[in-house]
Amino acid sequence: MALTPKQRDEKRKIKEAKAGIEDLRMKAGRGTRQALAEIMEWAQVEENGEAMTLLIHRIHELGPEAARHFLSAPRHEIVISKYVAQSLERFRISRELRAPALMLGEDPDDSGLLVLSQR
Secondary structure, three states, X not given: OOOOHHHHHHHHHHHHHHHOOOOOOOOOOHHHHHHHHHHHHHHOOOOHHHHXXXXXXXXXXXXXXXXXXXXXXXXXXXXXXXXHHHHHHHHHHHHHHHOOOOOOOOOOOOOOHHHHHHO
C-alpha cells in the first residue's frame, strides 16, 4: 500500500533528523538572484541548493583569510562635497551665535529647557 503524503513527510523528516540535515532559508533580491543564476550557469549546476552548498564548501576549503576576503561587505565611501561642507559650517556658526552649545550632560533630561533659559 502506498504511503500518504503525510506519512512520506514524516518519514523524510525522521531520515533528515538522523542525518543532521537542517533547512537553511534566505531571501534574496534581484541582484543576488541574478548573481547566483550566473554562477550556476558558469558551473553548469541546475539546483539552487546544490550551488549554494558547493559555494560554502569551496570557500571553506580556502581557509579563514580567503573566507574573510569573500565575506567582507564592501564599504561605501562617504564623500562630502565642498558645497555641503560650506553649508554645514554656516549652519554651525549661525547656531553658535544664536545659543551657546551645551556640553554633554548639561541638559539632564534632554528637554531643551536649559537652552531656552540661557537666552
